[in-house]
Amino acid sequence: MSGRVTILTGGVGGAKLALGLCHAISASDVTAVVNTGDDFTHLGLAISPDIDTLLYTLAGKSNSTQGWGRANETWTFMEAVRSLGGEDWFALGDGDLALHVIRTQRLRQGHPLSAIIADLADAWHIAARILPMSDNPVATRVLTPDGELDFQHYFVRDRCAPVIRAIRFAGAESARAAPGVVESIRDEQSRAILIAPSNPFLSVDPILAVPSIRQALLETRAPVVAVSPIVAGDAVKGPTAKIMRELGLEVSARTVSRHYGDLIDGILVDERDPPVALDVTAARADTLMKSLEDRVRVARAALELADSLRK
């Protein structure tokens, strides 16, 4: 067994665990497979919110107070856009724009997203590997009583207020996993595959909707462990619990466990959750990740569970 670990992750919450993982083991043994279902084009710029959160978090540049974006950000661009009557519902920080402008330029030149992200991560000396789930566009769309919404319209513009009836991932069926994704999940020498405590419906499902990724998870010999995003019977942040209720599901680790079904071998559950019978092996821990120490601790607990599940 090598020390290599792959983590499937969305943005903020998942990035915290990825950071913990990079401290729990050697960062160069970490591969993060990141949701791109939130990606969209805004003001003509290609935005990849979850990937950028990973870049900022693993480069030590994230804004820990705000919970998203860069530390030491300025907002002169947005003020100018507003003065020109431009769309201002999606906040683009001045420093953040550098990622979007460079990404947009290189995509237009024909570079795949994965190659662009690898170069950006290199420039910031990030030892972990950050892989988009796919170089093909996949767009998360939310069906509400008032019709279908683009993900960012639902998530940012409408602040998750609309009721969700269903979610789909346009383009996922025909999307190929980005280079390295399937290989890292299937890697026989891997220590573990982790599913981060990101929103299962909005952040992890787009990754699982890429057929070759789902297949690799079903077939890998490495133990697959999910970290439940439910803490003390509620979601730490974001619309996870709200969506579970809207979809008629119990807000619990059991729902998360059943949602992932036979893709996972175990689940790490928050110790404050009421004990319930699960279909997979569970371990319990304090899964709230406020400090870096918390993040490392949760990563270690997930790895311990994975180690206990080796086939």
Place this chain on the structure above:
Amino acid sequence: MSGRVTILTGGVGGAKLALGLCHAISASDVTAVVNTGDDFTHLGLAISPDIDTLLYTLAGKSNSTQGWGRANETWTFMEAVRSLGGEDWFALGDGDLALHVIRTQRLRQGHPLSAIIADLADAWHIAARILPMSDNPVATRVLTPDGELDFQHYFVRDRCAPVIRAIRFAGAESARAAPGVVESIRDEQSRAILIAPSNPFLSVDPILAVPSIRQALLETRAPVVAVSPIVAGDAVKGPTAKIMRELGLEVSARTVSRHYGDLIDGILVDERDPPVALDVTAARADTLMKSLEDRVRVARAALELADSLRK
């Protein structure tokens, strides 16, 4: 006769006279026809330096200390680009990016530059009309002993250091004047057509290289007056005098006057210049434009000369 005045202009120096003109007469009577030979694409963004200088200057947003760009600018984007190993020889301010991002998006959507600039000027409540010389791309290129350079490579990256052997305007031959340009020059009721004290070779010649603009200037019944960029035998700023020397020309208003030849009916010369015989009617004035009062005074002097030349 109406009060309408058209000014052909490059960036900084020309924008000063355009601003003076907007105070000397009603701003809504002013049409600025602006050089786009300096326009280029950088980091995938469409940049129009001279047009933006006009926008900033006429909207009261220009940085008067620096001489270019916006007041109250921040530079977080450039720092981030640098940290990512991106090109940093052309400084793009955070607020400045708003113009470039919006312009790039709308150009890609198929809008002509002139329509985009009109909307931006409207958003900033600019009463004067700002017209790009053409909606077709025209690229100023500089022939140096080491080969041909893109304008911005010569002007910004290499700080005008290379010796100029020749200048050409790629695309000008087939460029059409933007909507309104020829009409405003040919307008029988116009009070005057002014040529700003911009660099004749780099900033005004690209405009004159558009065939329909040159023809309109030759045929208009309105008096055409150039303001000489030579003050006390030298250029106020920029490479005008250096280029004149490199092209083997005397650094003087006479060179400027001969350069414009039969396109102009008169020239406003700085009172500090040595008196020389000119082929066109000349008036003398203090043409140095430090304060707003200076700018208004020079605009008035140019208009007075034009009024005296009416055919």
